[in-house]
Amino acid sequence: MGFMDRFERVMEKALVPVAAKLNSQRHIVAIRDAFILAFPITLAGSLIVLLNFAVLAPDGFIAKMLFLHKLFPNLADFQQVFAPVLNGSTSILSIFIVFLIARNIAIALKADDLLCGLTALSVFFIVYPEYIIVDGASLLSTQWVGAQGLFVAMLIGLLVGEVFSKLSKAKRLQIKMPASVPPAISRTFLVLFPIVIITILFSIGNAIILAIFPDGIHELIYTLIQTPLKDLGTNIVSLVILAIVSNLLWVFGIHGPNTIAAIREGMFAEAGLENLEFVAANGTAWGAPYPVTWAINDAFANYGGSGMTLGLIIAIFIASRRKDYRDIGKLSIAPGLFNINEPIIFGLPVVLNPILIVPFILVPAINIIIGYIAITTELIPPIAYSVPWTTPGPLIAFFGTGGNWLALIIGFVCLAISTLIYLPFVIAANKAANAQKSVETDSKNVSM
């Protein structure tokens, strides 16, 4: 116990300030919250892809199950009705992100958030590749408004957010209107000069970059930053390390997935979106360009929430005779089915429990590797359909692969494996708790 206590104290001292920094650093928070806010819209896009290829395609798995293709012979015609939803969600994600990040920065710095977001949107298109003239019509390429433009969107969002907020505080740049002028008008005059200055500055910057790199800033950032980062992300080692870090944070009672969200999105967002676009274009998850994405974690290693605690709950029902464990298990099962596990993490607790933290970190790492092997040996297709993380466990694997039955079975195998690994640790934790209780009643020394 002495060693564990000291270990806890050292980790608490080292980790909590780092987590606090990460979660209050305004640039990281701005990026994280931008993705959180854009999530419902990207989700709409993914649901439509699922609907179009699972329900409305004649060979879709739900269509086949319900014999929809026999009932409605022209079923596939309806796909065209819904397909444009994707054009308005993931395909233009960078536009949402650039606006939201700049807005979040302005909120943090107490500047005019709406006009700051709009200015960033303006700048995004100032540095955007020029119109292409075809048959007298000017066309704008969609290449950089979706997943591929994410990094430029993040950079511009952060830069404009900062510069706008600073400039709008400079008294000499403010135009004060008399009190009789309506507030909506005086508000725009207040930041008129900063906005003009920013748009001009970025157009000059863009011209300089174009003179040196004729392909433009998007191509430059994409090859220089986004692609290396994506390559760094879309491999099994990074995936396992990121999962371990996320779960390790939980062990110290810190919300892991939230803390690493900005890093995770930077590494995996583009790959995930390109998989989705692939599915939308080809109607199948087989052959999706990025077999290894964060989706593997959700599909095989996040049942019950971080640490795959659905396995822990089942292990408690099998092996624990302690009333407190079984009570927490009962309380945790309903939220656990939807991958929410604060009750079990804090109630049991898993936090700072020297025995349970071992499987809590080990189980997800093993299950990620199982999912990875199943995908890379082409037993199952990549998890290319995006499914909300609150979907009950194995169903994420099933829907994520576009209805692959083997993926569903592998999901249940992963659940069984997690239960088996948790079992001996639950038994050991119970023994330790019983022993500790008798010591406590002896000495009446009840401490936290």
Next chain:
Amino acid sequence: MKKILLVCAAGMSTSLLVNKMNEAASGKGVEIDIVALPVSECEKAAAEVDVVLLGPQVRYQKSQVDTMVGGRVPVEVIDMRAYGTMNGGAVLERALELIDGK
């Protein structure tokens, strides 16, 4: 009417606790109004409540919330066990103590 703000990560698990606290309050005949919000969205609400409680999973954000509240009302991290067992009664009790103690 006592107003309580719960600060959490995304509002998923905290909403469970809110229900339990409301149950406990109606059992005791206390009138309360509880809002659960993530830290990024709680600034406005923090200015209108009588006490601010943080979920243990966001306890590292306490300094941020402290600055936001500026000492106007008490700010405290919810006891880990009470949170985990969704013990609405205990959390409510503590919240009322904090309100009275100021």
